Amino acid sequence: MAGTTQRKREVFPSKDELSVALAKYTANLSAKFCKEKGFFTVVLSGGGLIDWLCKLLEPPYIDSVEWSKWHVFWVDERVCSYEDPDSNYKLAMDGFLSKVGIPNENIYAIDKHYSADGDAENCAMLYEECLRKLVKQNILPLCTYGKYQYPQFDLQLLGMGPDGHMASLFPGHPQIHVIDKWVTYITDSPKPPPKRITFTLPVINSALYNLMAVCDDHTEQCPRSIAEIFKHNNLALPAANLTAQVEEMWYLDQAAASLL
Numbered sequence: 062m063a064g065t066t067q068r069k070r071e072v073f074p075s076k077d078e079l080s081v082a083l084a085k086y087t088a089n090l091s092a093k094f095c096k097e098k099g100f101f102t103v104v105l106s107g108g109g110l111i112d113w114l115c116k117l118l119e120p121p122y123i124d125s126v127e128w129s130k131w132h133v134f135w136v137d138e139r140v141c142s143y144e145d146p147d148s149n150y151k152l153a154m155d156g157f158l159s160k161v162g163i164p165n166e167n168i169y170a171i172d173k174h175y176s177a178d179g180d181a182e183n184c185a186m187l188y189e190e191c192l193r194k195l196v197k198q199n200i201l202p203l204c205t206y207g208k209y210q211y212p213q214f215d216l217q218l219l220g221m222g223p224d225g226h227m228a229s230l231f232p233g234h235p236q237i238h239v240i241d242k243w244v245t246y247i248t249d250s251p252k253p254p255p256k257r258i259t260f261t262l263p264v265i266n267s268a269l270y271n272l273m274a275v276c277d278d279h280t281e282q283c284p285r286s287i288a289e290i291f292k293h294n295n296l297a298l299p300a301a302n303l304t305a306q307v308e309e310m311w312y313l314d315q316a317a318a319s320l321l
């Protein structure tokens with residue numbers, strides 16, 4: 062089913078207030094899905110997001126969230142070794158995942174060897190294979206979207222770059238049009254590093270809940286992209302193509318929303 066949700070947004074005076082709301086949103090969905098089906102599938106991105114998730118590491122969430130029932134994925138990943146400061150896996154492990162009790166086998170990172178070798182194509186292929194195994198194990202249901210089926214996650218936590226990219230789907234690059242794969246790759250990303258893997262747009266839009274968090278660090282481009290999306294629905298910006306099966310929510314700080 063194609064996502065038909067309405068784009069919702071909330072604007073927060075500061076990053077700190079956005080972080081509080083982000084923790085609450087995530088913890089509420091975690092409780093809902095753990096109660097309903099016994100586990101919670103959550104997809105992370107890189108960038109500022111991991112830092113903004115820090116309130117989950119504080120009471121009441123650190124003790125109340127059922128961390129052992131989480132399954133964690135990445136919407137995109139930089140193709141480099143796990144130790145590289147560019148790695149989204151390292152960013153999330155160091156800043157968040159190592160501080161909560163998620164079983165290691167529930168953390169689905171990019172392939173260790175191909176990523177260290179810089180082999181983006183095989184990393185994408187193996188990540189898709191990993192998702193297909195989880196479909197067989199009934200961890201991920203399938204969602205029909207257009208003429209294909211895609212894995213369906215409970216919650217995706219996304220970020221947007223100032224140019225309007227989300228995941229590693231960049232404006233003017235062909236990856237945004239890929240529909241016959243679940244995971245694809247790019248070797249000339251305009252945001253460094255150049256080699257990355259990324260979920261395709263229909264996988265992103267098959268998620269039940271998509272939360273896009275955007276805080277602006279005083280760039281001129283970010284508020285302009287937000288205005289293009291909310292006022293003109295300019296689909297040339299990849300993030301304007303975001304939808305979800307149940308809820309598409311945008312959390313913006315005041316700076317990012319300054320042109321709305």
Ligand SMILES: O=C(O)[C@H](O)[C@@H](O)[C@H](O)[C@H](O)COP(=O)(O)O
Nearest residue numbers: 106107108109220221222227228
């Ligand atoms: O690996 C990545 O680079 C990301 O997943 C990317 O899509 C990110 O979410 C946005 O670029 C926002 O990043 P910032 O929060 O740092 O602006």
